[in-house]
Amino acid sequence: MSITRRTLLVGAGAGAVGLLLAACTPEPQPAPTRTKTPMPRPTAPESVPAPAGWLRSTWATDPYSLGSVSYLPAGADPSERERLAEPVLDRVFFAGEATDSANPGTVVGAVDAARRAALALIAAAGDTERIAVVGAGAAGVIAARMLTDAGHDVTVFEARERLGGRIRSEVDDEQWPVPPQLGAWLLSDDELAALSDRLVDISDETMTFDTATGWTADGEAATVDGAAIAAALQKAESAASDPSIADALAASGVSTDDPALAASLAWLAAMTGADPARASSWYPPDFPADTVHGVTGDLITFLKEHLDGLDVTTASPVVRIAYDDRGVSLRLGTGEALSYDRVVVTAPLGVLQKQGIEFAPALPFAHRGAISALASGFVETVWMRFDEPFWTTEAAIWHVIGGDGLIRTWLNLQPATGEPVLVGLVGGADAEQFAELSERDAAVAARASLAFFAEPAADEG
Numbered sequence: 001m002s003i004t005r006r007t008l009l010v011g012a013g014a015g016a017v018g019l020l021l022a023a024c025t026p027e028p029q030p031a032p033t034r035t036k037t038p039m040p041r042p043t044a045p046e047s048v049p050a051p052a053g054w055l056r057s058t059w060a061t062d063p064y065s066l067g068s069v070s071y072l073p074a075g076a077d078p079s080e081r082e083r084l085a086e087p088v089l090d091r092v093f094f095a096g097e098a099t100d101s102a103n104p105g106t107v108v109g110a111v112d113a114a115r116r117a118a119l120a121l122i123a124a125a126g127d128t129e130r131i132a133v134v135g136a137g138a139a140g141v142i143a144a145r146m147l148t149d150a151g152h153d154v155t156v157f158e159a160r161e162r163l164g165g166r167i168r169s170e171v172d173d174e175q176w177p178v179p180p181q182l183g184a185w186l187l188s189d190d191e192l193a194a195l196s197d198r199l200v201d202i203s204d205e206t207m208t209f210d211t212a213t214g215w216t217a218d219g220e221a222a223t224v225d226g227a228a229i230a231a232a233l234q235k236a237e238s239a240a241s242d243p244s245i246a247d248a249l250a251a252s253g254v255s256t257d258d259p260a261l262a263a264s265l266a267w268l269a270a271m272t273g274a275d276p277a278r279a280s281s282w283y284p285p286d287f288p289a290d291t292v293h294g295v296t297g298d299l300i301t302f303l304k305e306h307l308d309g310l311d312v313t314t315a316s317p318v319v320r321i322a323y324d325d326r327g328v329s330l331r332l333g334t335g336e337a338l339s340y341d342r343v344v345v346t347a348p349l350g351v352l353q354k355q356g357i358e359f360a361p362a363l364p365f366a367h368r369g370a371i372s373a374l375a376s377g378f379v380e381t382v383w384m385r386f387d388e389p390f391w392t393t394e395a396a397i398w399h400v401i402g403g404d405g406l407i408r409t410w411l412n413l414q415p416a417t418g419e420p421v422l423v424g425l426v427g428g429a430d431a432e433q434f435a436e437l438s439e440r441d442a443a444v445a446a447r448a449s450l451a452f453f454a455e456p457a458a459d460e461g
């Protein structure tokens with residue numbers, strides 16, 4: 001595979017950055033997996049029209065994320081993140097959301113992890129050193145900013161042709177009322193405040209989702225809540241060992257087959273990536289807040305001001321990092337080798353777990369243990385724009401209760417934008433399955449997941 005290396009010296013202010021960023025899209029998509037045996041293909045319900053516009057994420061299969069957000073599986077605890085965050089010989093520093101104990105799996109966590117790694121590196125380094133940063137997501141950009149401001153000579157290597165990592169806004173004013181967000185964009189009150197505090201105040205550029213409803217085959221129903229899950233988790237606190245959330249529910253006598261509980265678990269998975277069958281009940285992800293804010297602007301603007309003057313090299317995957325107590329050597333996908341004094345690695349946990357970067361010598365046991373102990377969770381998003389709404393509800397959050405649709409959580413953007421746009425959120429094992437579908441099958445699965453709008457008499461095969 002030949003990889004073109006493109007160097008960007010980002011230094012001419014926001015306008016130029018915007019142009020450069022625009023020039024960096026689209027990124028190469030991984031080839032879809034093809035099945036050899038022809039399978040009977042599901043059909044979309046006629047009651048759900050074909051969308052006029054459609055976009056979806058595939059973070060699970062993207063070679064530069066291989067997952068969406070990290071979480072703690074049963075048996076792991078937050079010290080794994082601290083172990084991963086320990087500098088190696090004061091030469092290799094890990095940052096990125098997976099290394100933050102307070103707010104893992106979030107943009108805030110990525111920013112805080114970058115600050116921690118940059119400060120540790122600055123404390124260990126001499127006056128002016130050559131520093132490499134691997135990855136230009138939130139963590140990489142913030143780390144590079146701080147290290148540059150501290151007087152170091154910093155180069156950022158980004159595998160993709162675009163910046164932002166798991167922040168990805170698709171700006172297309174003609175097609176969409178707001179930019180479809182394929183990565184991070186939903187924030188609780190606290191997260192919105194924390195992000196505005198750390199990066200830039202975006203509170204005026206959000207829409208609020210605060211009215212939820214359930215949908216069953218019989219129509220609109222009561223929404224879901226986290227009460228049964230909270231009760232099971234509380235009971236699991238006195239268990240002899242850390243059960244998964246699903247095991248904790250089973251132990252408390254609740255069946256995960258119960259449609260309302262399954263819908264609650266699907267909401268939890270869609271917002272946190274945590275698979276209830278694997279996630280720790282001792283260190284569980286927070287159940288989603290009742291009010292969620294969605295960003296309505298181009299999220300890359302978060303990072304723009306921090307990019308000013310940085311040396312960012314895109315389309316340059318780092319495939320090997322050799323290190324000793326005197327320095328580091330990076331090998332790029334092109335075969336090129338470059339020497340630095342130190343390196344900050346912000347590649348996602350999924351990439352580290354699949355050994356997308358080789359370390360020489362192998363990382364210490366503590367780091368390898370942490371990488372394998374943490375779990376890489378899956379969240380995928382699908383944006384669908386329709387010519388006409390086929391729904392009448394004003395509720396902004398829909399939970400599908402029952403049925404066998406893959407996507408069980410929908411956000412209705414019509415009340416906020418005036419346009420018939422629905423956003424499907426899917427998490428955990430269902431998200432991994434959704435990401436592996438071909439474009440056609442994913443579109444069918446998404447429409448089939450909206451089949452709860454079908455007339456009761458409809459005979460959908």
Ligand SMILES: Cc1cc2nc3c(=O)[nH]c(=O)nc-3n(C[C@H](O)[C@H](O)[C@H](O)COP(=O)(O)OP(=O)(O)OC[C@H]3O[C@@H](n4cnc5c(N)ncnc54)[C@H](O)[C@@H]3O)c2cc1C
Nearest residue numbers: 096097106107110135137138139159165166184185186318
């Ligand atoms: C669908 C989805 C929804 C989310 N929703 C939210 C949300 O609502 N709120 C929230 O706060 N967070 C959310 N998150 C999580 C949030 O996006 C991440 O926690 C955060 O963006 C991670 O930043 P990072 O810098 O740690 O990693 P990344 O953004 O993944 O950056 C790492 C960078 O490293 C690059 N890279 C990988 N391998 C290599 C290599 N070998 N060489 C060079 N570069 C490499 C990648 O291309 C990437 O640009 C969501 C994530 C997803 C996927």
